[in-house]
Amino acid sequence: MVDLLGRSGNLHEAEDLVLSMPIAPDGGIWGSLLSACKIHNNAEFGIRVAKHAIEADPENEGYYVMIADLYLSLGRWEEAENVRAKMKEMGVRTRAGWSTV
Numbered sequence: 001m002v003d004l005l006g007r008s009g010n011l012h013e014a015e016d017l018v019l020s021m022p023i024a025p026d027g028g029i030w031g032s033l034l035s036a037c038k039i040h041n042n043a044e045f046g047i048r049v050a051k052h053a054i055e056a057d058p059e060n061e062g063y064y065v066m067i068a069d070l071y072l073s074l075g076r077w078e079e080a081e082n083v084r085a086k087m088k089e090m091g092v093r094t095r096a097g098w099s100t101v
Contacts, residue, residue, distance in 0.1 A: 002029055006036025011045055027057025034066055043070040061087065061094045 005014035014033050018025045030053035037046030050067035057063065064087045071080035087093070 003032045003036070006033050007039065009036075009040055011036060011040065011042060015045075015049070025052070025056065027053050027060055027063070030056050031060070031063065034063065038066060038070070041073075043073050046070045058090065059092060061092050064092060065094060 002014045002018055005011075005017060011033070014036065018029055018033060021029075030049060034046055034049045034053050037043070037049055047067060047070050050063055050070065053060070053063040054067070064083055068080040068083040071077075071083065
Protein backbone atom coordinates (compact mmCIF):
# COMPACT_ATOMS: atom_id res chain seq x y z
CA MET A 1 0.00 0.00 0.00
CA VAL A 2 2.81 2.40 0.89
CA ASP A 3 4.45 1.77 -2.47
CA LEU A 4 1.19 2.29 -4.37
CA LEU A 5 0.38 5.53 -2.57
CA GLY A 6 3.92 6.81 -2.99
CA ARG A 7 4.23 5.98 -6.67
CA SER A 8 0.92 7.68 -7.36
CA GLY A 9 2.25 10.87 -5.75
CA ASN A 10 0.34 10.64 -2.48
CA LEU A 11 3.47 10.93 -0.37
CA HIS A 12 1.84 12.41 2.72
CA GLU A 13 -0.88 9.75 2.72
CA ALA A 14 1.79 7.07 2.41
CA GLU A 15 3.69 8.56 5.34
CA ASP A 16 0.50 8.73 7.42
CA LEU A 17 -0.08 5.04 6.68
CA VAL A 18 3.47 4.15 7.75
CA LEU A 19 3.19 6.15 10.96
CA SER A 20 -0.18 4.62 11.85
CA MET A 21 0.99 1.02 11.45
CA PRO A 22 0.59 -1.12 14.58
CA ILE A 23 4.16 -2.40 14.16
CA ALA A 24 7.37 -0.42 13.77
CA PRO A 25 8.09 0.12 10.07
CA ASP A 26 11.28 -1.48 8.83
CA GLY A 27 13.82 -0.15 6.36
CA GLY A 28 12.00 -1.71 3.41
CA ILE A 29 8.84 0.26 4.12
CA TRP A 30 10.72 3.53 4.57
CA GLY A 31 12.82 2.68 1.50
CA SER A 32 9.69 2.28 -0.59
CA LEU A 33 8.51 5.73 0.43
CA LEU A 34 11.99 7.13 -0.14
CA SER A 35 12.01 5.80 -3.70
CA ALA A 36 8.66 7.48 -4.32
CA CYS A 37 10.10 10.78 -3.08
CA LYS A 38 12.90 10.44 -5.60
CA ILE A 39 10.45 9.59 -8.42
CA HIS A 40 8.40 12.71 -7.65
CA ASN A 41 11.43 14.97 -7.04
CA ASN A 42 10.33 15.84 -3.53
CA ALA A 43 13.76 16.26 -1.96
CA GLU A 44 12.78 17.92 1.32
CA PHE A 45 10.23 15.22 2.11
CA GLY A 46 12.69 12.57 0.93
CA ILE A 47 15.37 13.77 3.33
CA ARG A 48 12.99 13.37 6.26
CA VAL A 49 11.98 9.90 5.08
CA ALA A 50 15.62 8.90 4.46
CA LYS A 51 16.46 9.68 8.08
CA HIS A 52 13.78 7.19 9.16
CA ALA A 53 15.06 4.61 6.66
CA ILE A 54 18.63 4.94 7.94
CA GLU A 55 17.45 4.69 11.53
CA ALA A 56 15.55 1.49 10.71
CA ASP A 57 18.37 -0.07 8.65
CA PRO A 58 21.69 1.72 9.29
CA GLU A 59 23.74 -0.74 7.22
CA ASN A 60 21.83 -0.22 3.96
CA GLU A 61 24.18 1.86 1.83
CA GLY A 62 21.42 2.72 -0.62
CA TYR A 63 19.69 4.98 1.88
CA TYR A 64 22.86 6.98 2.48
CA VAL A 65 23.44 7.38 -1.24
CA MET A 66 19.85 8.52 -1.78
CA ILE A 67 19.93 11.08 1.03
CA ALA A 68 23.26 12.43 -0.24
CA ASP A 69 21.77 12.73 -3.74
CA LEU A 70 18.73 14.52 -2.33
CA TYR A 71 20.97 17.02 -0.52
CA LEU A 72 22.94 17.57 -3.73
CA SER A 73 19.74 18.18 -5.70
CA LEU A 74 19.01 21.05 -3.30
CA GLY A 75 22.55 22.41 -3.56
CA ARG A 76 23.32 21.44 0.03
CA TRP A 77 26.85 20.24 -0.71
CA GLU A 78 28.16 20.28 2.85
CA GLU A 79 25.32 18.10 4.15
CA ALA A 80 25.85 15.62 1.31
CA GLU A 81 29.53 15.49 2.20
CA ASN A 82 28.60 14.89 5.85
CA VAL A 83 26.45 11.91 4.84
CA ARG A 84 29.36 10.41 2.89
CA ALA A 85 31.67 11.01 5.87
CA LYS A 86 29.15 9.30 8.17
CA MET A 87 29.12 6.29 5.82
CA LYS A 88 32.90 6.10 6.00
CA GLU A 89 32.89 6.51 9.78
CA MET A 90 30.38 3.68 10.21
CA GLY A 91 32.14 1.42 7.72
CA VAL A 92 29.17 1.42 5.34
CA ARG A 93 30.43 0.98 1.79
CA THR A 94 28.67 0.99 -1.53
CA ARG A 95 28.80 -2.29 -3.35
CA ALA A 96 30.01 -2.38 -6.91
CA GLY A 97 27.25 -3.19 -9.35
CA TRP A 98 27.60 -6.02 -11.82
CA SER A 99 25.49 -8.10 -14.14
CA THR A 100 25.80 -11.16 -16.31
CA VAL A 101 24.81 -11.37 -19.92
